[in-house]
Amino acid sequence: MEGPQGASSAADGVDDRRHIVISTVTAAVLHTVGEPLEFEAIAIDHPGAFEVLVRVERVGLCHSDLHYIRGLLDIGTPAILGHEVAGIVETVGAGVTRMNVGDRVVATVTPACGMCRQCLRGRPTQCQRVDLVRLRPRPKHHRMDGSVVGALGGLGAFAQAILVTESSLAVVDKTVPPEVACLFGCCVSTGVGAVVHGAAVRPHDTVAVIGCGGVGIAAIQGARLAGARRIIAIDSEPRKLVVAKRFGATDAVLAGKSPEAAVSAVHQIESGGVDHAIEAVGRTETAELAFGCLAPAGAATILGLMPTGSSLRIPAEDLVYGDRTVRGAYMGANRFLSDVAMFTDHYRGGRLDLDAMVTRVIDFADINDGFAAMSDPDNVRTVVNMTGGV
Incomplete structure (x- = not known):
């Protein structure tokens, strides 16, 4: 019995039909910023205590991954990117209690200890012990020459x-297709989480969502779920605004070249501005645009990861006299382990249209082409089928 193609358990002498140890996998590795990912065989360690080995089924392509490839966000190389993932549990380490071999799971980049001050306050994405949760005595991955891969x-x-550590994983019902389930790990947890947890949108609120990619479309759907009475989609691509209306936006504003014109358009649609503006792009200009869209006492929730060293400029008088707020919501301030059940129920009930968010499914071998096509205005989320060979 084998794991992923090219990865056999026999090399480790373990095949009891319950625990399948994968010793070597094919990975797409970032070696040089600005260059395509390179496929190579990577050795992967056995699960330690509280760790789980997962055979990857599907991975979503996120703009955060693209930012690392382009060097807008810092990461040491060589490194394996990818974080929006669904897969099947292959084997579990000692102490794992929440999942069994054969379960479908989804993962988050924000595992939480559940015991620190932030976790106890219901803010697991700000866990103060996340580095300790991820800590292990030896590297997870290395090349055949013994060099470490991050x-x-x-x-x-x-x-x-x-x-991964068990605390990074949530079990998801197998009735949820893997190409949909993987979205729970980032764009859905960030976009819907930003509305439900970060902004706490209510039925009497008005909402502007800036950026209509995967996270923005999820935020629009989250605002619709929360009952927001008006949802204004803002993007520089007219075709993305058409897509946004299909997912629940009530109004659309073409950002164009002038942030001031976009702000004016929002204030014309909703006199005085909106109660909540959610930024899902990751640029200083769009974060400042979010603030400009606000009514007095409104709140701008910033989701997009910006280049290292970025800073915002906002009018002090509008901040103070208008009681406006700017806040971050890393990964949407989600509560991953409980949110997955919420996403699943809303998806199965037809209230979250996640099937339509998956606009392309590509083979693992075509992953670099998938990143190149992310600028397509009709693209919401490209998902990589990881079960085939490369």
Whole structure:
């Protein structure tokens, strides 16, 4: 019995039909910023205590991954990127209690200890002990020459298998297709989480969502779920605004070249501005645009990861006299382990249209082409089928 193609348990002498140890996997590795990912065989360690080995089924392509490839976000190389992932549990380490071999699971880059001050306050994405949760006595991945290969967020999902701590995983019902389930790990947890947890949108609120990619579309759906009475989609691509209306936006604003014009358009649609503006792009200009869209006492929730060293400029008088707020919501301030059940129920009930968010499914061998096509205005989420060979 074998794991992913090219990865056999026999090399380790373990095949009891319950625990399948994968010793070597094919991974798409970032070696040089600005260059395509390179496929190579990578050795993966056995699960330690409280760790789980997962055979990867599907991975979503996120703009955060693209930012690392382009050097807009810093990461040491070589590294395996990828974090929006669904897969099947292959084997479990000592002490694992929440999942069994054969379960379908989804992963998060924000595992939480559940015991620190932030976790106890219901803010697991700000866990103060996350580094300790991820800590292990030896590297997870290395090349055949013994050199270490890093993994983004402790996951490294652009590989045929991942080795992660149990606290990074949530079991998802197998009735949820893997190409949909993987979205729970990032764009859905960030976009819907930003509305439900970060902004705490209510039925009497008005909402502007800036950026209509995967996270923005999820935020629009989250605002619709929360009952927001008006949802204004803002993007620089007219075709993305058409897509946004299909997912629940009530109004659309073409950002164009002038942030001031976009702000004016929002204020014309909703006199005085909106109660909540959610930024899902990752640029200083769009974060400042979010603030400009606000009514007095409104709140701008910033989701997009910006280049290292970025800073925002906002008018002090509008901040103070208008009681406006700017806040971050890393990964949407989600509560991953409980949110997955919420996402699943809303998806199965037809209230979250996640099937339509998956606009392309590509083979693992075509992952670099998938990143190149992310600028397509009709693209919401490209998902990589990891079960085939490369």
